[in-house]
Each structure stands twice: as structure tokens, then as C-alpha cells.
Amino acid sequence: MATMTDELNSLGMPTSVELGRMNGTASGGRDSSLQTVHALSTDAPREWTFAGVEELFRTIYTRAGTGFSREVVAVCSAIDGEGKTTMAVGLAIAVAQDFPSRRVLLVETDLERPVLADDFATEPAPGLLDCLVDDTPLQDACRPTFLENLHIVPAGQLTHVSGRPLRSSQMAAAVDRMRQMYDLVILDVPSILSNSDAALLTDLVDGVIWVVRAGVTAAPLVTRALEQIEEIKLRGLVLNSTQSAAPNWLRRLIGI
Amino acid sequence: MITKIVEAFFRHKFLLLLPPLLMPAIVTPVAIMANPPVYETSVGVWVGRPAYLGFKDDNTSAWVTGVQSQSGRLAELLRTRAFVDDVAKRTSLAPLASSAAGEARLNDLISRSVVIGATSTGPATGAATAAEHLLVIRVQGSTAQLSYELCKAIVDAYQEKTAADQSDDASIAEDFYQSQLQDSQQKLTKASQDLRRYIAAQQAAGIDSPTDAPGSLTAAMLDPRLGALQDNVQTAQYAFKNAQTALQQSQQSALMAAQGQQYSFQVLDPPQVPTIATPQTKKIIVYPIAAVVGGLILSTVLLVLIVASDRSIRSEADVMAGMRLLGAVPHLRLKRVPKNLRPVATRRAIGAVAGAALPAPGGAK
Numbered sequence: 001m002a003t004m005t006d007e008l009n010s011l012g013m014p015t016s017v018e019l020g021r022m023n024g025t026a027s028g029g030r031d032s033s034l035q036t037v038h039a040l041s042t043d044a045p046r047e048w049t050f051a052g053v054e055e056l057f058r059t060i061y062t063r064a065g066t067g068f069s070r071e072v073v074a075v076c077s078a079i080d081g082e083g084k085t086t087m088a089v090g091l092a093i094a095v096a097q098d099f100p101s102r103r104v105l106l107v108e109t110d111l112e113r114p115v116l117a118d119d120f121a122t123e124p125a126p127g128l129l130d131c132l133v134d135d136t137p138l139q140d141a142c143r144p145t146f147l148e149n150l151h152i153v154p155a156g157q158l159t160h161v162s163g164r165p166l167r168s169s170q171m172a173a174a175v176d177r178m179r180q181m182y183d184l185v186i187l188d189v190p191s192i193l194s195n196s197d198a199a200l201l202t203d204l205v206d207g208v209i210w211v212v213r214a215g216v217t218a219a220p221l222v223t224r225a226l227e228q229i230e231e232i233k234l235r236g237l238v239l240n241s242t243q244s245a246a247p248n249w250l251r252r253l254i255g256i
Numbered sequence: 257m258i259t260k261i262v263e264a265f266f267r268h269k270f271l272l273l274l275p276p277l278l279m280p281a282i283v284t285p286v287a288i289m290a291n292p293p294v295y296e297t298s299v300g301v302w303v304g305r306p307a308y309l310g311f312k313d314d315n316t317s318a319w320v321t322g323v324q325s326q327s328g329r330l331a332e333l334l335r336t337r338a339f340v341d342d343v344a345k346r347t348s349l350a351p352l353a354s355s356a357a358g359e360a361r362l363n364d365l366i367s368r369s370v371v372i373g374a375t376s377t378g379p380a381t382g383a384a385t386a387a388e389h390l391l392v393i394r395v396q397g398s399t400a401q402l403s404y405e406l407c408k409a410i411v412d413a414y415q416e417k418t419a420a421d422q423s424d425d426a427s428i429a430e431d432f433y434q435s436q437l438q439d440s441q442q443k444l445t446k447a448s449q450d451l452r453r454y455i456a457a458q459q460a461a462g463i464d465s466p467t468d469a470p471g472s473l474t475a476a477m478l479d480p481r482l483g484a485l486q487d488n489v490q491t492a493q494y495a496f497k498n499a500q501t502a503l504q505q506s507q508q509s510a511l512m513a514a515q516g517q518q519y520s521f522q523v524l525d526p527p528q529v530p531t532i533a534t535p536q537t538k539k540i541i542v543y544p545i546a547a548v549v550g551g552l553i554l555s556t557v558l559l560v561l562i563v564a565s566d567r568s569i570r571s572e573a574d575v576m577a578g579m580r581l582l583g584a585v586p587h588l589r590l591k592r593v594p595k596n597l598r599p600v601a602t603r604r605a606i607g608a609v610a611g612a613a614l615p616a617p618g619g620a621k
Contacts, residue, residue, distance in 0.1 A: 236580035245266035
């Protein structure tokens with residue numbers, strides 16, 4: 001299977017993103033150092049256009065069988081930094097834009113590294129933690145985005161959390177409520193090998209999309225992590241950040 | 257596998273190109289320093305066989321040229337301690353010959369610096385030609401004087417050694433034939449005395465001399481004892497004459513050999529003190545080439561190790577059996593974004609792109 005880069009190259013499309021002109025402010029961002037990178041809001045400059053990527057996400061959700069029925073899907077990986085959140089955001093936005101009549105919810109369950117509030121330029125609280133610990137209504141945690149049918153639930157911003165909220169019955173109840181409220185719920189779960197809560201979360205979902213960062217994650221690690229989830233729930237694997245080091249002329253020459 | 261090797265090579269191209277580039281860069285200056293320019297002195301010797309004298313050396317045969325014979329003998333001599341000491345004593349290296357360590361150093365120096373060749377390089381054409389008679393001895397030294405001294409000493413020592421050997425051979429032969437001559441002379445004297453004594457005894461006994469006997473019968477036929485004594489004398493005379501001839505021949509041969517050596521080993525181009533140093537380009541260039549080859553081998557081994565030890569998933573081919581590949585997201589090359597912001601920028605860029613198909617709400621562009 002040819003990578004997306006190959007396909008984009010063959011179409012003469014760019015595979016790099018020019019962010020030099022993004023000097024707007026990130027509204028609602030907590031980290032001032034991120035001001036140079038626009039948040040995902042209505043103000044996001046359309047010069048970011050990376051032609052072909054939306055088609056890639058369509059391919060992914062089509063092959064995964066996601067978006068056509070009411071379901072809860074987890075985006076998971078073996079270790080941190082493999083691009084789970086990127087895949088989850090991309091999938092959520094792609095499904096939401098392709099099916100305007102379907103309500104999509106993106107839930108951030110990685111409590112240690114919350115990023116969605118910043119990415120979508122919204123307040124971090126109330127979030128999932130508030131719902132699980134303080135019984136905040138789920139509706140209050142769901143934030144609208146620049147797409148009308150896409151909502152997000154950030155991780156929340158509680159300073160004192162006792163126990164493991166993701167393992168509580170409230171979490172299962174919250175997932176049930178989400179399933180009732182939305183057509184597609186995408187859980188951005190922590191990496192399985194670094195957080196045991198992730199395996200428990202995958203028990204609550206209907207399908208798992210596995211993300212592997214190309215050239216970073218060793219196959220034995222992936223195998224070990226996959227043993228912790230139900231095989232039947234695994235929809236497939238997404239290879240993230242693939243790149244070929246060989247020059248294009250050589251790849252064409254030897255047919256790789 | 258080819259794909260993996262090609263990808264691994266280009267992924268680690270700087271690391272893999274480092275050995276073949278770095279090793280010659282390190283080795284070349286070392287080779288230049290270890291092989292400084294040397295002073296070379298050569299001597300051209302016309303060698304041949306003194307065939308007109310019928311001289312036959314043990315080393316010669318119909319298939320070996322004079323140059324091959326002499327160069328082989330000289331090369332063998334240069335491997336002997338006595339000859340090397342003899343050469344060293346004729347040069348400024350004489351003090352080295354007094355100690356075992358010095359002798360080892362001498363042997364090493366001579367084995368490295370002396371080249372004996374049956375080929376000569378024509379100065380005009382630069383072409384190497386096979387030679388049957390011209391023996392060229394080249395000696396390289398760290399100084400002009402040393403190379404000259406060594407070259408001259410080798411030729412002188414070889415000439416003297418050859419002459420001494422021939423002289424020794426001749427004196428051994430002379431001694432042998434001299435003893436043969438003395439032996440035959442003693443036998444002749446004894447036989448003559450026996451004959452005289454017998455004749456005198458016969459005369460004293462009143463027996464007529466057989467020579468007075470009538471008829472054609474000789475005295476020896478009439479007296480068997482007399483005949484036997486006469487035969488002994490004749491045999492001794494023949495042996496004496498043969499020994500004399502052999503002695504004369506050996507003396508003549510020794511003289512011929514000594515004179516013939518002058519013709520069979522003529523120094524045509526005597527050694528001269530070199531005025532300019534010769535760079536050892538051939539020697540020096542071998543090291544960088546070897547370093548490049550070694551570097552390439554090292555890089556190949558490194559590449560094989562990298563490919564063999566890479567357990568990461570890089571392409572569809574690496575995906576575990578039975579696993580379904582949903583898609584491959586290309587690496588986004590973000591320009592002008594600080595490294596620590598790249599993951600965030602990538603995520604937001606992909607999110608923005610994924611939503612780009614929809615018109616931005618509120619008329620935002």
C-alpha cells in the first residue's frame with residue numbers, strides 16, 4: 001500500500017505545512033508559547049490547507065467502519081507520543097464534516113497531558129474530571145467547536161483528585177450517557193503501556209483504532225500492548241508520521 | 257529486504273558515509289608522516305657468465321639468467337647476519353652491528369630499504385623492461401649519504417664476498433691436487449727404488465742382465481718380477497703426470513675465475529649521492545585506499561546491523577500478520593516552527609485541514 005506522501009506526491013500536492021504566517025493569538029490558550037500556533041477555531045487560517053489529508057482520514061474511518069452507526073470508538077497506542085490525539089482530532093473533524101447530520105463527540109481521557117482545550121481554544125473546565133468527580137452534568141462539559149455537529153469534552157482541570165476516576169463506575173455511566181447523546185463518540189485514551197486505565201477504557205468502547213508512530217514503536221511493544229485489549233474490538237492500525245528517507249527518483253527507479 | 261536496506265541507508269546516510277570519509281582523512285596524514293620522502297641511490301651492474309672460459313657455477317643453468325642468479329645470491333646474502341654486519345661496517349651504521357638490538361634494526365632497515373631487481377626503468381621512456389644482464393640495486397635511506405653508503409657497501413661487500421668464495425674454492429682444489437701430486441710422487445719414488453734395488457740384487461748375485469739375453473725376448477718377459485716392478489714405475493709415472501696436470505688446471509681455473517668475475521660483475525653505473533628526495537607516493541596512496549575499503553566494509557557491517565536490529569514498524573510490510581492497516585499518515589514537515597511546538601502544530605494543522613472542506617462559520621476565511 002502506497003503511503004499518503006506517495007499519493008500526494010503523485011498528485012503534485014504539497015506534503016509540508018507552512019506555518020510561518022501564523023502569527024495570530026490563540027484565544028483561550030493557557031500556554032503563551034503556543035500563541036504562534038493557531039488553535040482550531042473559526043479564526044484558524046485556511047492557509048494551513050494540507051490538501052489530501054482529509055481524504056486520508058476519510059479512508060481511515062471508512063476502513064475502520066466508523067461513523068456509519070451509533071458507536072463509541074477509542075483511539076489508542078502502545079506508548080506516548082505516537083499521535084493518538086492527532087488521529088482522534090482528525091477523525092472527529094473528518095466524520096463531523098462529512099456527516100453533518102451526525103453528532104460527534106471527542107472526549108479527552110488522557111488526564112496527564114490535556115491538550116484539547118488549547119487546541120480548540122476553549123476553557124479547560126469543566127471537563128471530564130468534573131463530570132466524574134464533582135457530578136457536573138455532561139452537557140456542561142461538552143463544548144461546541146467550529147463545526148456545529150462536533151463537540152469536545154476536555155480533560156478538566158481539577159487540582160485534587162483522589163483515586164482513579166477513569167476506573168470508576170461514573171466513567172462507565174458517562175460513556176453510556178455520551179453514547180445516548182451522540183452518534184459517534186471518540187475517546188482519546190492514554191497509551192496502554194504507560195497507563196493501565198487505558199485498557200479498562202477500551203472495555204467500554206465498541207471499537208479500537210490503534211496508532212503506531214512509524215519508525216518509533218518497536219513491534220514487540222505493540223504486540224505486548226495489543227494483548228491487553230479484546231482482539232475483536234480492534235478495527236485496525238494507523239501508521240502515523242510515515243516518511244521515506246530514500247529520494248523520490250530512487251524510489252521510482254527501484255519501485256519501492 | 258532491499259527496501260529496508262535502502263531506507264536504512266538514506267536514514268543513516270551521514271553515519272554510514274562517515275567511516276569511508278573519516279578513515280582516509282585520519283589515515284592519510286598518518287601515512288604521509290610515516291612515509292617521509294627518501295633518498296634513493298641505485299647502482300647498475302652488468303652481470304653475465306664467463307662462458308668463454310668454460311666456467312660453470314653451481315647456481316647457473318640454461319634457464320636462469322645471470323641477473324636472476326646473481327640477484328638471488330645477493331638477496332640470500334642480505335638475509336645473513338654476517339653479510340649484513342659486513343655491509344654495516346662499511347657505513348656509518350657500524351655502531352649498530354655491535355649489539356643484538358642494533359643488528360635487528362640493521363636487518364629491518366636493509367630489508368625495507370634495499371630493492372634488487374632484474375628490471376630497470378629507462379630514464380627516457382619510463383618503461384620497465386626485462387633485463388638479462390643489467391642488475392639494478394636500489395637503496396633508500398633517510399639521508400642522501402646513508403643511501404649512498406649502503407648502496408656502495410652492498411656492492412663492495414658482494415664483490416669481495418664473491419671473490420673470497422672463489423679464492424677459497426680454488427685453494428681447496430689446489431690443496432687437494434697438491435696432496436694428490438705428493439702422494440703420486442711418493443709412489444713413483446718407491447717404485448723406482450724397488451726397481452733399482454732389484455736390478456742391483458740381480459747383478460750382485462751374478463745373474464746376467466736380462467737385457468743381454470739373445471733373441472727378441474725382452475728382459476721383462478724373461479723375468480716376471482722385473483716386469484712387475486717396471487709396470488709399477490710406469491703406473492706411478494702416469495699418476496704423477498695426471499696429478500701435475502690437474503694441479504695446473506686447478507690453478508689455471510682459479511686464475512680464470514678471478515679474472516672472469518671482473519667481467520661477469522661489472523659496475524656500469526656506480527652509486528652516486530642523491531641530490532633530491534623521492535616522495536613515496538605509491539606507498540602513501542595505498543593507505544587511503546585501504547582506509548576507504550575498510551570504511552566501506554565497516555559501513556556495510558553497520559548497515560546490516562542497523563537493518564537487523566531495527567524492530568520498529570515503518571511500513572505496511574512491518575505490520576504484524578493479521579493486523580489490518582487502516583492508513584498511513586505522512587510525516588508533516590513543519591517549517592519555521594520551534595521543535596517543542598511541532599507536535600501541537602502538527603495536530604492543529606491536521607485538525608484544521610480535516611475541517612477545511614467545510615466553510616468556516618461566521619464567514620471567517
